[in-house]
Amino acid sequence: MAAAGLARPKQFLECQGVPLYWHSARTFSRCARVAGIIFVFPEDCLAEEKIRIQRLDGLTDAPRPDSSDLSRSLGVPWEVVGGGSLRQDSVFNALQVLPVDCEYVLIHDAARPFLNAALVARLIDALEQGATGVVPGQPVTDTIKQAQNGRILATLERENLYAIQTPQAFSLDILRAAHARARAENWTATDDAGLLERLGQEIRIIPGEAANRKLTHPEDLNFLYRPQRLACSGYGYDVHRYGSGRPMKLGGVPIPGAPELIAHSDGDVLLHALMDAILACACRGDIGRLFPDSDPRLENINSAILLDEVLRIAATAGVELVQADCTIIAQIPRIAPHSQTIRRNLSRLLCLDEDYVNVKATTEEGLGFTGAREGIKAVALVSALRGNP
């Protein structure tokens, strides 16, 4: 099994610190049935790209890009080959260097860096089930018209039309024979499947993938450079002692008749736990460091104001909140009558839909300081997406 990446100028663009063609190569290398990769480059940059791949593959001492999975070695043999003037010539050159025991070949255009390993597996499955040529295709959703000189000639039957992607997968013998025949008879096709079609070979079509798009237009680069975001979570915990001081507020909601709290700020234990959880998502320490209780300006400050500042810090760090789960732990007061109001207020303060905010409460069965009615505690778990600021 071998796969060839056809390199044209945009394929040399870098995405996440590595060239586009490396994204495809990494995907192929994750498929156990892919035994090797042939990269095809224009002759004038062949030597340079070979050195670049050696570096990316960890074969030199040069530092490698540290962008996660992309900086790992391919783990399969690879070779570079000089391309020809036409795509067809480039593929022909690559076919010449495949090992003798190679049975199947996948031809991929490196301008499609977002292919999925599952698609590669489905193509190989089809070959193993007896197909001689398999291509991924997406049903055409636009209306397609035939036109000439600015005038429409006909509307094509959309239900029979497919936009064909790569990789295209073939039995190597048959593809070699088709290329040899095309060279001998001096004809060309726009893709490898086209060569086989002309010889009357049956080509199977399997569903392609929307994400496996080809970078063709300048606006495609926006898709390419969309920052990667990773799921993260943060945990927060806070305690306040009961005692005369601040009237109780939980999640910004006053709790009438509840014990008062000793605090430098307004003593909103729930917002404090929540702020620590949000700061944890951004790895920015905790509110104790950010808002020290030695700061006279923070005396009796509304914690919702502090939360605003925490949300601003999180946003600056590229954190987008997804969900918050909060637990209030107290023997008194009873939280249940207030939990819906608290939830609604939190969703407003956090700019999250109510379906993504959970508020619950528990006692500690009379145990510990909450059981002794000496204080209240709260924990919060916040889920978020973290990307580039």
Ligand code: MG
């Ligand atoms: Mg506190």
